Structures are given as C-alpha cells and as structure tokens.
Amino acid sequence: MNLRDLRYLLAVLEHGHFGRAAEACGVSQPTLSVQLRKLEAELGVALLERGARGVAATAACQRLLPHVRAAVAEADAIQAQARSLRDPLSGPFRLGIIPTLAPYLLPRVLAALRTRLPSLDIEPWEDLTDSLMERLRAHDLEACVIATEPNEPDLLSRPLFAEPFLAALPPAHPLAGCATVAEEELARDILVLAEGHCLRDQALAICRTAASQPMRATSLVTLMHLVAAGYGTTLIPALAAAAAREMGLVLRPLATGASRTLRLVWRARSPHRTAAEAVAQSIIALTNREWQTSP
Amino acid sequence: MNLRDLRYLLAVLEHGHFGRAAEACGVSQPTLSVQLRKLEAELGVALLERGARGVAATAACQRLLPHVRAAVAEADAIQAQARSLRDPLSGPFRLGIIPTLAPYLLPRVLAALRTRLPSLDIEPWEDLTDSLMERLRAHDLEACVIATEPNEPDLLSRPLFAEPFLAALPPAHPLAGCATVAEEELARDILVLAEGHCLRDQALAICRTAASQPMRATSLVTLMHLVAAGYGTTLIPALAAAAAREMGLVLRPLATGASRTLRLVWRARSPHRTAAEAVAQSIIALTNREWQTSP
DNA sequence: CCTCTCCGATAGAGAAAATCTATGATGACA
DNA sequence: TGTCATCATAGATTTTCTCTATCGGAGAGG
Structure with a gap:
C-alpha cells in the first residue's frame, strides 16, 4: 500500500x-x-x-x-x-552541563542563546560529568559542557573559556587579609564537593592534598554555606563569585592563578555538530563580552 | 514519501x-x-x-x-x-424499510438474517419510500425494502413476497360479520395513513376512493387505534395482523384478495449487490417458512 | 603497528512499478 | 440514434526500486 x-x-x-x-x-x-x-x-x-x-x-x-x-x-x-x-540550527538540542557551572552560566547565556539561535530548542540537562558523557554516548544529549578533556575518539570538543578558581574564605579567616592565597595554605582546612564532581578532583589536585572532611556537600551552595559557617575554606569557580559574595564570603585569587577550562563536547559524527559549533561560538562570544562588562 | x-x-x-x-x-x-x-x-x-x-x-x-x-x-x-x-457478505449493510413493514417484518427476519449472514452488519433504516429512494441513490443505503416498483434504470429489484391486505374493523362494525369484505364497502368509512405512505395510496386505489378524513395518522399503530375506537375501518397488511388482533380488531380477507408485493431494491452497480441478493434470498426463504408455520 | 573483520556507502545493471497517450466501452441525454 | 461524458484498457516510456559486487572507514586483536 x-x-x-x-x-x-x-x-x-x-x-x-x-x-x-x-x-x-x-x-x-x-x-x-x-x-x-x-x-x-x-x-x-x-x-x-x-x-x-x-x-x-x-x-x-x-x-x-x-x-x-x-x-x-x-x-x-x-x-x-x-x-x-530542516535548518541544522533548529530543533531540540539537549545540552548537558555540570552542576558547578549550570546555575551560574545558564542565567548569563540562555536568553542570549535563544536570541542568537532562535529555532534551536536548547534543553539544559544538569548532571555529573560521567553521567553526562554516558548520556552523550547514548544519544540522549546532543552536547555537554564539562570542565575536563573528554579524550574519546568518537567525541569532539572545543574550549569555551577559562574560568579562574578563587579561594573562598569566611571573613574571620586568617587568610582573608592576604591579597592572594597560596594553594598550600588553602589545603589545610579545604572543603570539597562529593565524589563525582570534577571540581572536587581539581581542587584537591591544585592544593596537592587529599580530602578528609567529615561533611558531604553535593552542591556549591551547600559548600559555600559550610564555609560561611566557619567549617573551613574552599575553592570556587569564578562564575560563582557573585553568589559567594552575597553569602558574605571573602574571595581571593590564587597565587598561581589556576583555572579550569570549560569545553563543549559532542559526538564527532553527530548531525547536530553544526548546531554544537554554533552553540560553542555563541557561548564564547557571550562570555567574552560578559567578562569585559562585569569582570 | x-x-x-x-x-x-x-x-x-x-x-x-x-x-x-x-x-x-x-x-x-x-x-x-x-x-x-x-x-x-x-x-x-x-x-x-x-x-x-x-x-x-x-x-x-x-x-x-x-x-x-x-x-x-x-x-x-x-x-x-x-x-x-473482504468478504462481499460482510461489512455494514444499511437497509431501508418502509414504516408499514419494518415493525412487523424485522422481528421475524433480523435474528435469522444474522445467523445466515453472520458477517453482514445489517443496519435497518425506517423511512417513507421517497426518502428511502433518495438515500439509496445518494449511497446512504445499500438497499431498501419497499412496496412499489422502483422503475429507475440505475436500480435493480427483486420481489420478496406478496403480502395480502386485510380489512380491519371494530368488532361492532356491520361488516365484521362477513367472511370477506368487498373493497367498495370498506371504502365508505376507511381511514388511511398520512401522505407519503405507499400504503395510503394503495388502500385508496384498492377501494377506488379518495381520502377525506379529518384525522392524520403517521403509523399503522395509530391507525389501528383509531379503528378500535370506532372512528372507521382500515386496510392493513397481513404482517400487521397479529398486532391488530391484539388490539381487538376484527380482520377479514378482501373479496379480491388484493395484496402488495414487497421488493428489495439496490443500485445496479453497487458492489454490495451480492450482499443484496443474499439478503433478498434469505428474506424470501424466511418468510416462506414463516407463512407456513404461522399463517 | 598492522591486518582482519564488521558495517554502511556506492556503482551499475536489471526488474518492477507508475505514468503517459491513444483508444475503447458504456450509459445518459437530446 | 448520434453525441457527449466518463471511466477502463493497451502498449510504450519513464521512473523508481532493488540487487550484486565492491569500496572505504573504524575497531579489535595479534
């Protein structure tokens, strides 16, 4: 028939x-x-x-x-x-983002992305790096923003921007008086996120230490509350600075100026690679402008 | 596509x-x-x-x-x-029937038709001859049972059975004593159905008279009630005899034994003509047997 | 690092299907 | 009883699909 x-x-x-x-x-x-x-x-x-x-x-x-x-x-x-x-820059686009970035990046770029790519239906999906990569491989996501290098042959990625780390201290902390904070000093009473967060591994690596804290925090906000309550210090990514300051934390640049690089990752053969490139391009342009207007 | x-x-x-x-x-x-x-x-x-x-x-x-x-x-x-x-003897089969026949024929044949033609979905449709013919031409009916000859080139028909007319009288009527009733005598105070019913025209023709009654009846049952109430006499088709007797009417054969011939009519080119022939055949067989078992 | 295997893409031939033009058949209508 | 309208049919042509054979790329495993 x-x-x-x-x-x-x-x-x-x-x-x-x-x-x-x-x-x-x-x-x-x-x-x-x-x-x-x-x-x-x-x-x-x-x-x-x-x-x-x-x-x-x-x-x-x-x-x-x-x-x-x-x-x-x-x-x-x-x-x-x-x-x-029909337009490659249209249709649903499921975008994974790690939790230490999503709440701070999305408000800055999502509206502008809708303007720049009006037919692209960006559906954000927040999860830990490993879960995101698994969903990406399983075709459940078109792309993700992560802070590590994927290192898989099937995947392509593109750096979006470098995000400096900042030491986050309670106001009364001895280091709060310094202009910059040496990573080794931060290491003494640093609090980090639960396992699976790339930020945890990066913070520990930068401070050359291992975690031994009794508390478990699964979000940056929780972590910052702990710091504000005087349980210790931590390392936060720059985009979370405004939120940290609002909670009364003192922020100081690191001595080495260490940063993490956010990357957009997508499947090399995905028919949405055009859209992925466009999303990457847009985020780069938007964040560059952001850095300049509100550093 | x-x-x-x-x-x-x-x-x-x-x-x-x-x-x-x-x-x-x-x-x-x-x-x-x-x-x-x-x-x-x-x-x-x-x-x-x-x-x-x-x-x-x-x-x-x-x-x-x-x-x-x-x-x-x-x-x-x-x-x-x-x-x-796929089976030509299956599917919906919309069957028109005139009102002076439907209530008396259908109970006698419908169940048996379902047995004989189990996949044929007979949907009875009761209306006056003219309306039925119009619907038949408009493909809204597959066939109809009427008491007149269609006389249209597009239509085929097949006689089903002859249904004698009976004089229906109130018990007290002078003619109730006769074994048979002469049509001319019936004509004096005959009551007939409203316009559009073929039975009306046939009754008037048989009695060689014209209608002049004040009452308007659109169903045989009404008409029989009028007769039972002593308003006059009427002519009923034989299949309605049982109903008339139950209402206390006296029934007498006509002197000439006049009858009407019921026919099944269908469109000559209808793909349902096979089904129509089968329906006609079945009704013929069923009514023949009926006449013999309960005359 | 190299081959081996698996898998989808491609080429070209052949088969099948759809479509066209021209014409036939049938019934309505004047 | 022609004439018109309408759908059916025939045969040729074009288009589309499908097949076999083969290519090329990507992993897997020695």
Whole structure:
C-alpha cells in the first residue's frame, strides 16, 4: 500500500470524478483509474462505486476512510515537522552541563542563546560529568559542557573559556587579609564537593592534598554555606563569585592563578555538530563580552 | 514519501543495524541504505546517526517518530480492516424499510438474517419510500425494502413476497360479520395513513376512493387505534395482523384478495449487490417458512 | 603497528512499478 | 440514434526500486 494511492483515493472521493481528481493530483486520469483498481485489488475490497453520474465511496470504503485520512494526515505532519526541523540550527538540542557551572552560566547565556539561535530548542540537562558523557554516548544529549578533556575518539570538543578558581574564605579567616592565597595554605582546612564532581578532583589536585572532611556537600551552595559557617575554606569557580559574595564570603585569587577550562563536547559524527559549533561560538562570544562588562 | 520507507526507518531504529533491519524487511542492505538516504534528502533532515557501533535516531528523528509510527499504524489498520471487509457478505449493510413493514417484518427476519449472514452488519433504516429512494441513490443505503416498483434504470429489484391486505374493523362494525369484505364497502368509512405512505395510496386505489378524513395518522399503530375506537375501518397488511388482533380488531380477507408485493431494491452497480441478493434470498426463504408455520 | 573483520556507502545493471497517450466501452441525454 | 461524458484498457516510456559486487572507514586483536 502506498500513501500516494491513498491520496488518489481521497481526491477521487472529494471530487466525485476521476478526471477532476487526476487534475488536482497532477496526473492523468488513467493513472488514477489503474492505481485505484490496484489498491482495491490489494485490499480485496471494492472502494468505489463508479456510476454514470460520478463516483461514490462504498460502505466498506467509508469504514476505511477514517484510517485513510489519518494516515495521510500523519504523513503531512511528518513533512510539516521536517520542514521546521530542516535548518541544522533548529530543533531540540539537549545540552548537558555540570552542576558547578549550570546555575551560574545558564542565567548569563540562555536568553542570549535563544536570541542568537532562535529555532534551536536548547534543553539544559544538569548532571555529573560521567553521567553526562554516558548520556552523550547514548544519544540522549546532543552536547555537554564539562570542565575536563573528554579524550574519546568518537567525541569532539572545543574550549569555551577559562574560568579562574578563587579561594573562598569566611571573613574571620586568617587568610582573608592576604591579597592572594597560596594553594598550600588553602589545603589545610579545604572543603570539597562529593565524589563525582570534577571540581572536587581539581581542587584537591591544585592544593596537592587529599580530602578528609567529615561533611558531604553535593552542591556549591551547600559548600559555600559550610564555609560561611566557619567549617573551613574552599575553592570556587569564578562564575560563582557573585553568589559567594552575597553569602558574605571573602574571595581571593590564587597565587598561581589556576583555572579550569570549560569545553563543549559532542559526538564527532553527530548531525547536530553544526548546531554544537554554533552553540560553542555563541557561548564564547557571550562570555567574552560578559567578562569585559562585569569582570 | 512512502510508507515503505517509513517502515524501513522503523526497522533500522529497532535493530540499530542496517543489515539486520534489511533482513527483517526482506530486502538487501543497500536498499535500506539508499532508500533511507533518499528519505532524509526528501525531508531535508538527518534522521540517522551512523556510528561505528550501530545506528541511532537523531533528535529531529525522535521528534518525527511519533508521526511515523502513527502513519504506519494507520496503514496497518487499513489493511486489517480491509481484511475483515473482504468478504462481499460482510461489512455494514444499511437497509431501508418502509414504516408499514419494518415493525412487523424485522422481528421475524433480523435474528435469522444474522445467523445466515453472520458477517453482514445489517443496519435497518425506517423511512417513507421517497426518502428511502433518495438515500439509496445518494449511497446512504445499500438497499431498501419497499412496496412499489422502483422503475429507475440505475436500480435493480427483486420481489420478496406478496403480502395480502386485510380489512380491519371494530368488532361492532356491520361488516365484521362477513367472511370477506368487498373493497367498495370498506371504502365508505376507511381511514388511511398520512401522505407519503405507499400504503395510503394503495388502500385508496384498492377501494377506488379518495381520502377525506379529518384525522392524520403517521403509523399503522395509530391507525389501528383509531379503528378500535370506532372512528372507521382500515386496510392493513397481513404482517400487521397479529398486532391488530391484539388490539381487538376484527380482520377479514378482501373479496379480491388484493395484496402488495414487497421488493428489495439496490443500485445496479453497487458492489454490495451480492450482499443484496443474499439478503433478498434469505428474506424470501424466511418468510416462506414463516407463512407456513404461522399463517 | 598492522591486518582482519564488521558495517554502511556506492556503482551499475536489471526488474518492477507508475505514468503517459491513444483508444475503447458504456450509459445518459437530446 | 448520434453525441457527449466518463471511466477502463493497451502498449510504450519513464521512473523508481532493488540487487550484486565492491569500496572505504573504524575497531579489535595479534
């Protein structure tokens, strides 16, 4: 069975006339005649009653008609939706982001991304790096923003921007008086996130220490509350600075100026790589401008 | 766009593998490869991401997928329903019947018709002859049972049985004592149905008179009530005899034994003519047996 | 590091299907 | 009883699909 023949059938019924239906379909009258006879033969059911004064649907045909119309309507829907998805910079784009970045980056770029890529339907998805990469491989995400290098042959990535780390201290902390903080000093009472957060590993690596804290924090906000309450110090990424300051923390640059590099990662063969590149480009442009206007 | 290609797409997504999908579809792997590329080109959208380890749907494809599945499901529904309609003695069969016959004939034959033609879905439609014929011509009915000859070139008909007329009298009526009633005598105070009922015209013709009654009755039951109440006499078809007797009317054969002939009528070119003939045949057989068992 | 294997893409030939033009058949209508 | 309108049919042509054979790339494993 063929959608074309179903359309022929609907046309003949609509016009009640093979010739006019053929014209409407842009084919010759014998074509309709042959194809509809073939359709009747295939279904084993007489669909049309050919009278001297026009053509009418048989009762059997009337029973089938709702399904015929539905099938044709679904086909039309496929084409209509495909038309709106035709632009590579359109359609759904599921974007994974790590939790230590999402709440601080998204408010800054999401609205602007919608303006720059109006047909791209960016659906943010927040999770830990490993989960994001797994979803990316499983085609459940089109791209993700992470702070590590993916190092997989199937994946491509592009650096977006470097985000400096800052020492976050309670106001009363001895180091709060220094202009910069040496990583080794921070190490003494540093608090880090729960396992799985890349920021945890990076903080420990930068401070050349291992974690031994009794508290478990699964978000930066929790961590900053702990610091504000005087349990210790921590290392936060620069984009979280405003939130930290609002909580009364003192922020100091690190002695080495260590930073993490955020990257956009996507599957090398993904048909959405064009969109991914465009998203990367846009985030780069937006964050560069941001750094300048509100450092 | 083609239903076949949509099925190919679903198969590839289901198997995640062109080769196995091709086998499932009963075609070669290049066929799927070519056809699906063509489908992607036609829609202008990348549907599949071909990876080293299998094939996956793109985000665009996932948006289209519900419509694709729906279109294929509707096509399957068409074929399934067509299969059940394949038998010419199956499917809906809208059968028109005149009001002076329907309530008396249908109870006698409908159940038996269902037994004899179990897949034929007989839907009775009661109306006056003219309306029935109009609906028949308009393909809103497959056939009708009427008491007149259609006399139209597009229509075929077949006599079902002859139904004698009986004089219906109130018990106190002078003619109630006679074994038979002469039509001229009945004519004096005969009551007939409203205009449009063929029985009205036939009764008046048989009695060689014209109607001049003040009362208007649109059903035999009403008419019989009028007779029972002593407003006059009437002529009823034999199948209504039992109902008339139950109302206390006296029934007498007519002197001439006049009767009406019921006919089944259908469109000469209707694809349901086989069913129509079968229905006619069945009614003939059933009523013949009926006459014998309960005259 | 190199081969081996697996998988999808491609090319070209062949088969199948759809379509066209021309014409036939049938019934309505004047 | 022609004439018109309408759908069906025939045969040629074009388009589309499908096949076999083969290519090329990417992992896997020695």
